[in-house]
Amino acid sequence: MWTSGQKVSYMVVTCHFVDPDWLLQKRVLNFCNVPPPHSGFIIADTLQKCFVDWGIENKEFTVTVDNAKANYVAIRIFKDIFRLRKLLTIGGKLFHVRCCAHVTNLLMQDGLGQIGNIIDCVREGIKHLVASEGRLKQFSEIMKQLQLPSKKLILDVPTRWNSTYLILVTAMEFKEVFSRFQDRDQNFQWVPTIEDWMKVKNICDILEVFNEVTNIVSGSVYPTSNLFLPEVWRMKEVLTAKSVDRNEYIQAMAKKMNEKFEKY
Known part of the structure; x- marks a missing residue:
């Protein structure tokens, strides 16, 4: 539907x-x-x-x-x-x-809520940039100065968690550009702190596994009934390990996701 x-x-x-x-x-x-x-x-x-x-x-x-x-x-x-x-x-x-992919999406939406303020900051910053051709041109110029690979900024689809993962991974590559762009545009207020970027990096390391799982179980040109159980177990192992992580925000994220995992 x-x-x-x-x-x-x-x-x-x-x-x-x-x-x-x-x-x-x-x-x-x-x-x-x-x-x-x-x-x-x-x-x-x-x-x-x-x-x-x-x-x-x-x-x-x-x-x-x-x-x-x-x-x-x-x-x-x-x-x-x-x-x-x-x-x-x-x-x-x-x-x-x-649907295993939908259950995974529900897990991740709960987990991403732990850094919702950082995600909103990155998302609003990208919205501000893509709304103007001139801003994008300035952003690209800074990328060239820093010799960063030429990539497009992307916006996520709220109902698809892995698109949020992709927006974070892409934004991380441009974290130096964000701060330098603020020097050129005083209206640009969406620059995560160094601590925020560190949180994004640590969380993206976890999200990478769940992104792989989502792509595997979402396949439509090959059978998935023989693949989903090892992938579900893989998610469980990550959640168990991260529930005792030294970072409290990672612990909180893993525990929140594990509650939803156990429910299903």
């Missing part, structure tokens, strides 16, 4: 299946407008219609959704229907799959 910039709500249904040659296939089965309210019953009805239209109402093995409450209700409805028909493999234990 997603909502466009015009506030129109859509549902996209994607099917993964193994063909007779044992190759993984992926098809979009439906892309349709779903007016609000997006209750579990409406989601279930829309999915059911899609299954019937394609003649696959008896062929679902698993359904993967994010962790919205309405999705939980919708899958519970399907589970009850399929259980009555005795169509569920392993008693339905594998039927409802919570």
